[in-house]
Amino acid sequence: MLFGDVVGSMKLAATLDPERLQEIMHALFNKSAAIVQRYGGTVDKFTGDGLMALFGAPVALEDHALRACIAGLEIQEATAELADEVRRRDGIELKMRVGLNSGEVIAGEIGRGPGRYTAVGHPVGMAQRMESGARPGAVLCAESTARLVDGIVELGPAQYIDVKGQSEQVRGHEVVAIALDQAIVGRDEGPMLGRAAELEKLLEVFASGDAAIVGVVGEPGVGKSRLIREVASRAAEVDADAVIARCDAHTTNVPLWALTRLLRAMFAVGRQEPSAARAQVIDRLPASIGMESDEANILFELLGISESDTTRVELSLDARRRRLIDTLTAATQFRPLPTLFILEDVHWIDAASEATLAEFAANLSATRSTLLVSYRPEYRGPLREHRDVSITLAPLPDRVTAEITTGLTGNDASLSGIVELIAGSAAGNPFFVEEMVRDLVDRGVLVGSRGGYRRESDIDKIAVPTTVQTVLAARIDRLPPQAKSALNAASVIGSTFDLDVVRALLPNTDRADLADLVSVELVDQIEFLPRPRYCFRHPLVRKVAYETQLTATRATTHRRLADAIQEVNPAAIEDNAALIGTHLEAAGDFEAAHSWHMRAAKRLETRDMVAARTSWERARRIADRLSEDYPGVLAMRAAPRAMLAWTDWLVGADPDADTCHQELRALTAQSGDVLSLAMGIAGRMTALCTNYGKPGEAVASAADLTNMVDDIDADAMLKVDLLFTVMWAQFLVCDYAALFQTAERIRAIAGTGVNSSVARATAVCGVSRIVTGDTEHGQRELRLGIEQARQTDAVTFAAVMSLKCALAPVGLEPPDAATLADAREALRRAEAVGDNFATACALWACGSMLLRLDGGSTDTGVEYLKSARDIITKHRTVVVALAPIEADLAILTARLGDRDDAIETMRTVIGRQLTNFDVTFMGVTIPVLIQLLVDRGRPDDLAEATVMVQGMETQAAQLNLRAMTFCAAFCKTVIAETDSAKSAAMSEYREAAERVGARGDILLLRPV
């Protein structure tokens, strides 16, 4: 029950002349009545200066209370619009009060005309009281209504109203806003037919709580979303909660779009003020995650509700990602019920969301919650690959299609032939059926109302289109021009759109135009006030509306939209950069689109590498589409490629990296852009060394890159970074002579400056001197490098400590407690920033120290080494450490009795080292295999060991590696069979140790 009344009507009547007064009142009531009607209400009567409307009678509407709230707010909005005009023309204030109440009313037909239904009874009186208690311009609802709309409508605090003639006050609440990003006024849908088995299966899967990812696959319009809506509405039956979001056709290249939608749904972030939204998010997180925590801030950033002046969270990319996933998992566990996360249309998901969600879903098995995704058959990706259950929706059988058709048309005798015609063409696609029926109604072939149509024209003259697209195109074509333009503009915006934004594109658009679209069921309204928002009823409607426009019109709309996005929300321009880029791209404005994608990547670079790379990738594609003679095209093509190559090692598995690199070479050869080329080469070299364990391949570019650094116009520290890449590859292939030259250049360029590369270069240089026998000098330099690294950052410190600790396994340095303490500090710091590379380095350093140090805990050491190995294999980083880690673990495996296994492992490891020319740690791996073989002592074992040592000696001589000569000498003491051979080998070994300055021991399989 809704009651509306004009404030101070007596005064109005006294001031205005009667004609004008009537004009205003008519306008007001016409508008109000239209609103009431739009929401399925009935205007019960006009009372001179007020109106009374009923929702739920005579037609029972389940969501009557909600509809009344929406209508109340919209009436106030319409009044405010009218009041502007009245103020200008008549200099007088026009305001309304609206009151709402819910309850049983007696509605009967009394009298005739507009006031045909008249409600009487106590609830009517209560609505009137609410009206009289309302603030002018506001909507006040009684407790009974508030209860029905709780959680959907934003209500103000309780207010107490005096009731005439009663001592007791009554409670009311002001209706503030209705803004949840979901369909809240029910669709007028027929029953779902023919999918009972699929529905049962899904509910069963969720009830079991066993499946992490469930997929629903099917052609467009076959009924995926319908099935999912049904499942969601029945989630409560299996004691679950549903959280729903969807991907959008035009945001496949907008990084993190889909994830953000799902998170907004999960935390019910709508249009609240950011501070309110933050409080709400915190409320839905376990108490351990406070407002100031990194975890909360990472979430706020993603949701776009961070406090604008907070500094960015200082965490490594790996840590951000891990914490996000852990936070989401914790938030899921914290929810009162297991959750059914629903992500629709993942054939349109963006890469960064896909990667994060796949990882998150892997955690869901522990929570009884499930991720349900829907997609069309063409989708390939991790969310499909890793699904535990999948449901394929086939076209519906003819019988069911016919039943759906009859459900829509009814079965009036005049319809014979028509139902068959529709069902026959639809080929089991229910959406096609619905659209054909709507089309026939639009064309006047069918008259009547849903479920009760009659045929009006000759059956032979009825043409049925062959595809659902043609039906839609015809229906759209028949719209009134304003509504059609609005629909077309909306299709450019996306699957959901705000009235505001449509107006920014088409200033003359009226709410009524959109109401037209709603009434012909092309769009649904999903939010009402303060900002109306709509969505396309079906993705195909949007697609057809989009594709049937003139290309030029569409391009103009995209361009205007790119501007509108900036104007509507200037604070979020950076967040929207990729979206703006996407629209400019569609507008054909490639140069601007390119620069927006580059801008998006720049922002994402410190937040999510997969996301940043999506944007560079997009920029690259755009530049490639430009003609060869477009001004500046070479630079536009090179810039994103350089960044993709430069950051490749951070993701570590881009299958496209090689091609990208080749293209970059070709482009920069043409343009002479040496800096981009140098960054590209350096990035490629780092990836080859760090992720692929192929330093031999990397070092092939060393000379090229070194020469380029001279020609680059870049800051000294960037040059140092580039040169350190060279140095590192040289180190890994043991080309010390070249390495010392590179070190010289680094020192010359850096001067007194210190950055991560300088610290690493100092340490690498020190280690190289130690390995080549210049022990004291080397140790001094290494100590300096460690101190520089300690001051630099966690990643550098861990990297340098792992170098220092790697001297122990080759026997060059004895393990010591101070080094272990430093390694532990490195581990602490690495874990604090959460970087995978640094953590793997530090775990390796600590683990190998613990195994070798007297009184060190072997168990902890093994645990560390295994953790390091897991990180390395999972994230493909610090691959160089894999060989020495495997070697240490093999020794322990053998000590525990599984020698054969250890031998097999070491053979594989050494084979890989040889193939990739990954010689750095052969001095660790070969002595281990040889000890294992000799220990087993089969004749061919000894032969194998002997051959291997000979090979090692040859290589040591070729590379002039004293450290390796020393390791070979150690191996010979192991192989020597007789006592005299043993003592000869021993003295050779001691000499070698002397020459190289070795002060430690190689880890013995059987310690004596």
Ligand SMILES: Nc1ncnc2c1ncn2[C@@H]1O[C@H](COP(=O)(O)OP(=O)(O)OP(=O)(O)O)[C@@H](O)[C@H]1O
């Ligand atoms: N089993 C059914 N019984 C009755 N109507 C159905 C059934 N399945 C779907 N429909 C109707 O058909 C229309 C299209 O279905 P739906 O939107 O679920 O398709 P979809 O598979 O999600 O398509 P898309 O891939 O384009 O998103 C909807 O309006 C829906 O109400």
Ligand SMILES: [Mg+2]
């Ligand atoms: Mg769908």
